[in-house]
Amino acid sequence: xxxxxxIEAGGTKFVCAVAEQPDSDFIxxxxxxxxxxxxxxxxxxxxxxxxxxxxxxxxxxxxxDLDVNSPTYGYIMATPKAGWVNTDLLGPLRSALHxxxxxxxxxxxxxxxxxxxxxxxxxxxxxxxTVGTGIGGGVVIGGQPVHxxxxxxxGHIPVKRHPEDTFAGSCPYHKDCLEGMASGPSLQARWGxxxxxxxxxxxxxxxxxxYLAQAVSTVAYxxxxxxxxxxxxxxxxxxLLPAIRQKLLQLLNRYLASPATPEAMQTFxxxxxxxxxxxxxxxxxxxxxxxxxxxxxxx
Amino acid sequence: xxxxxxIEAGGTKFVCAVAEQPDSDFIxxxxxxxxxxxxxxxxxxxxxxxxxxxxxxxxxxxxxDLDVNSPTYGYIMATPKAGWVNTDLLGPLRSALHxxxxxxxxxxxxxxxxxxxxxxxxxxxxxxxTVGTGIGGGVVIGGQPVHxxxxxxxGHIPVKRHPEDTFAGSCPYHKDCLEGMASGPSLQARWGxxxxxxxxxxxxxxxxxxYLAQAVSTVAYxxxxxxxxxxxxxxxxxxLLPAIRQKLLQLLNRYLASPATPEAMQTFxxxxxxxxxxxxxxxxxxxxxxxxxxxxxxx
Numbered sequence: 262x263x264x265x266x267x268i269e270a271g272g273t274k275f276v277c278a279v280a281e282q283p284d285s286d287f288i289x290x291x292x293x294x295x296x297x298x299x300x301x302x303x304x305x306x307x308x309x310x311x312x313x314x315x316x317x318x319x320x321x322x323x324x325x326d327l328d329v330n331s332p333t334y335g336y337i338m339a340t341p342k343a344g345w346v347n348t349d350l351l352g353p354l355r356s357a358l359h360x361x362x363x364x365x366x367x368x369x370x371x372x373x374x375x376x377x378x379x380x381x382x383x384x385x386x387x388x389x390x391t392v393g394t395g396i397g398g399g400v401v402i403g404g405q406p407v408h409x410x411x412x413x414x415x416g417h418i419p420v421k422r423h424p425e426d427t428f429a430g431s432c433p434y435h436k437d438c439l440e441g442m443a444s445g446p447s448l449q450a451r452w453g454x455x456x457x458x459x460x461x462x463x464x465x466x467x468x469x470x471x472y473l474a475q476a477v478s479t480v481a482y483x484x485x486x487x488x489x490x491x492x493x494x495x496x497x498x499x500x501l502l503p504a505i506r507q508k509l510l511q512l513l514n515r516y517l518a519s520p521a522t523p524e525a526m527q528t529f530x531x532x533x534x535x536x537x538x539x540x541x542x543x544x545x546x547x548x549x550x551x552x553x554x555x556x557x558x559x560x
Numbered sequence: 561x562x563x564x565x566x567i568e569a570g571g572t573k574f575v576c577a578v579a580e581q582p583d584s585d586f587i588x589x590x591x592x593x594x595x596x597x598x599x600x601x602x603x604x605x606x607x608x609x610x611x612x613x614x615x616x617x618x619x620x621x622x623x624x625d626l627d628v629n630s631p632t633y634g635y636i637m638a639t640p641k642a643g644w645v646n647t648d649l650l651g652p653l654r655s656a657l658h659x660x661x662x663x664x665x666x667x668x669x670x671x672x673x674x675x676x677x678x679x680x681x682x683x684x685x686x687x688x689x690t691v692g693t694g695i696g697g698g699v700v701i702g703g704q705p706v707h708x709x710x711x712x713x714x715g716h717i718p719v720k721r722h723p724e725d726t727f728a729g730s731c732p733y734h735k736d737c738l739e740g741m742a743s744g745p746s747l748q749a750r751w752g753x754x755x756x757x758x759x760x761x762x763x764x765x766x767x768x769x770x771y772l773a774q775a776v777s778t779v780a781y782x783x784x785x786x787x788x789x790x791x792x793x794x795x796x797x798x799x800l801l802p803a804i805r806q807k808l809l810q811l812l813n814r815y816l817a818s819p820a821t822p823e824a825m826q827t828f829x830x831x832x833x834x835x836x837x838x839x840x841x842x843x844x845x846x847x848x849x850x851x852x853x854x855x856x857x858x859x
Contacts, residue, residue: 324817338817386708388782400783402701402708409685409701409784410828411817418781419774419811421718421736434815437720475718482717483687483782484699485708512718516733518623518637518710529709 263315264288265552266358267544268305269367270321270350272342273394275301276541277308283377283545288312290541298348306357318363318547320370320540321350323397327365327408335364341433363551367391368399369406369413370543371533375490376401377546378534386486389539390415390476391493396440399543402484416440418479423471443472445495461500470501474508477530481519492533506530562614563587564851565657566843567604568666569620569649571641572693574600575840576607582676582844587611589840597647605656617662617846619669619839620649622696626664626707634663640732660854662846666690667698668705668712669842670832674789675700676845677833685785688838689714689775690792695739698842701783715739717778722770742771744794760799769800773807776829780818791832805829 265283269276278290289312293304309317324340326333335351351362365373372389379387389399398415400407407413417438430437431447441447448456452465459465477489491502506526513521520529533539564582568575577589590607594600608616623639625632634650650661664672671688678686688698697714699706706712716737729736730746740746747755751764758764776788790801805825812820819828832838 386706398782402706403704405702407685407701407783409786410780410819411784413784414781414815414817416781417815418778419720421720434813435811479717479778480782481709482713482715483697483779484706485710485712487708512734514733516713516716518713520709 262313264312265545265548266309266312266314266317266360267541267548268317268319268321268354269370269540269544270319271295271367271540272322272340272345275305276544277305278541278545279309279312279314280545283374283542283549295342297344298350302350302353306354309358314358314360316361316363316548316552317354317358318370318544318549318551319350319354320365320367320544320547323366324411324414325350325364325366327412335362361548361551361555363547363549363554365406365543365547366397366399366412367540367543368397369401370399370547371492371535371539372399372401372490372543373406373546374535374539374542375488375533376404378542379488384487386484387488387490388415388480388484388486389490389492389533390473392443392473392491392495393445393493396444396493398480400480400484400486415476415480416444418476420472420475423468426468439472439476443469443476443495448495456495457497459498461498466498466501466504469495470504470508473501474505474512477505477509478512478519481513485518488528489530490533490539491530492537492539496532502530502532561612563611564844564847565608565611565613565616565659566840566847567616567618567620567653568669568839568843569618570594570666570839571621571639571644574604575843576604577840577844578608578611578613579844582673582841582848594641596643597649601649601652605653608657613657613659615660615662615847615851616653616657617669617843617848617850618649618653619664619666619843619846622665623710623713624649624663624665626711634661660847660850662848662850662853664705664842664846665696665698665711666839666842667696668700669698669846670791670834670838671698671700671789671842672705672845673834673838673841674787674832675703677841678787683786685783686787686789687714687779687783687785688789688791688832689772691742691772691790691794692744692792695743695792697779699779699783699785714775714779715743717775719771719774722767725767738771738775742768742775742794747794755794756796758797760797765797765800765803768794769803769807772800773804773811776804776808777811777818780812784817787827788829789832789838790829791836791838795831801829801831
């Protein structure tokens with residue numbers, strides 16, 4: 262049986278999986294630490310060599326080159342991840358596996374998987390945030406992941422500072438951008454302990470929900486998505502999503518071209534339907550789309 | 561000869577035009593003040609009745625209902641413009657003119673016209689800002705105007721306050737959002753005189769370029785457009801665009817997945833190629849697209 266393969270290529274770990282369909286049960290799913298490119302890609306290839314693939318999808322940490330006309334298409338570019346700067350990710354996979362390969366950012370992949378799962382016109386535009394070691398954002402408009410100059414980098418939007426927050430910010434480029442104020446490491450740097458050790462009433466969550474609500478309102482006003490999804494390790498804090506919805510209502514202040522009611526909030530801002538599988542499901546979906554692209558002749 | 565008609569429906573004036581093609585010389589272009597809906601639509605209809613139209617495009621002030629399945633499709637919704645709340649804009653035009661009608665926000669229309677003029681893959685995603693009485697933003701991704709929950713309202717994104725700016729902000733919903741801090745009326749309220757009376761070295765421009773640079777960086781990180789266009793009355797100040805580019809470079813701080821070089825800046829942030837005609841050209845383009853949509857059977 263021919264299978265779809267997917268790689269969720271993260272800076273900490275690679276997740277590899279095979280399945281009959283992008284949304285069917287995994288035949289096998291595995292993960293291993295992201296070490297050197299050579300070793301990590303070798304392990305990925307060995308995993309897929311056990312199966313007969315029809316296509317592969319790769320959702321990667323970035324920044325990545327998504328321009329199919331670029332000589333460095335499929336590369337990880339100037340990443341902070343040591344040893345991975347200017348790494349040809351797709352080349353070795355292509356040479357070893359000989360199948361169509363779909364490629365995008367991990368977060369665009371996750372956004373796409375959430376879109377594919379919802380399969381409704383009311384989710385054809387959505388923004389997916391992952392809030393963890395960094396903050397990433399994927400954007401799907403009209404059912405397609407958004408690319409342009411490069412790919413969305415929603416984690417680096419400027420934010421209005423919480424009036425009581427004196428933390429300088431942890432982003433090496435922008436100091437107090439969204440990622441600099443609300444990522445896991447920024448929480449740790451501000452409070453001197455890892456965020457998952459904080460109780461639900463820790464003052465950290467007041468700031469955190471303030472910044473994330475602001476980020477949701479920003480993307481709501483820029484692309485008017487049907488849905489905004491908040492995933493990632495920091496969002497495992499159960500009290501965070503309701504606090505974000507409440508702050509977002511205050512921020513939107515019943516502005517009339519926005520989902521500015523408590524009822525609308527429940528479907529507008531949600532956890533990922535796919536939970537922590539959004540990334541790997543997105544990679545499988547990228548594989549399915551790559552196969553479709555080579556199967557259907559252009560009109 | 562059958563012509564395209566276009567209406568740029570603004571809160572202050574309506575611009576109506578007819579042309580053979582969306583980008584060919586206007587056969588006639590006229591404008592008149594926006595008074596009551598009845599009177600203003602009557603004048604528009606009388607203008608177009610002089611010609612044989614093949615399609616009409618309408619780019620309107622908002623918020624508007626763009627959902628073709630909604631009973632209020634083609635309406636202006638809860639606008640601050642007195643007398644225009646819940647106004648059926650398309651109904652009277654449809655009954656009188658009997659041609660396919662394309663409909664979108666004025667700024668999505670303007671963004672579309674700029675895209676259609678560029679006709680290059682390097683402009684297939686762009687954001688168009690108009691900075692004047694309010695701040696509006698249109699977004700085109702992959703050559704299509706962006707809709708979702710509703711339409712973009714980029715003027716209402718939150719902004720980080722300039723450290724020396726103590727102005728409370730003029731937005732009735734959000735106080736110190738982008739529109740509240742950087743629209744023409746907010747400049748007037750902050751400095752006590754109309755912005756077009758300020759000299760080029762007035763301190764207003766330091767704040768103005770700070771907020772607009774920030775807005776450009778926000779949309780750059782959210783949708784990674786190929787180009788951001790800044791139009792509208794306030795942008796007639798010639799010193800503003802170079803100041804915005806300079807501040808934007810500082811803000812991006814050579815972040816590597818952004819157009820963070822002085823060279824890239826020249827093509828990334830620009831005035832509208834179409835100048836003050838972007839809105840009416842956009843309306844004509846919406847008309848052309850409406851005709852195409854009814855002419856090509858769905859596969």
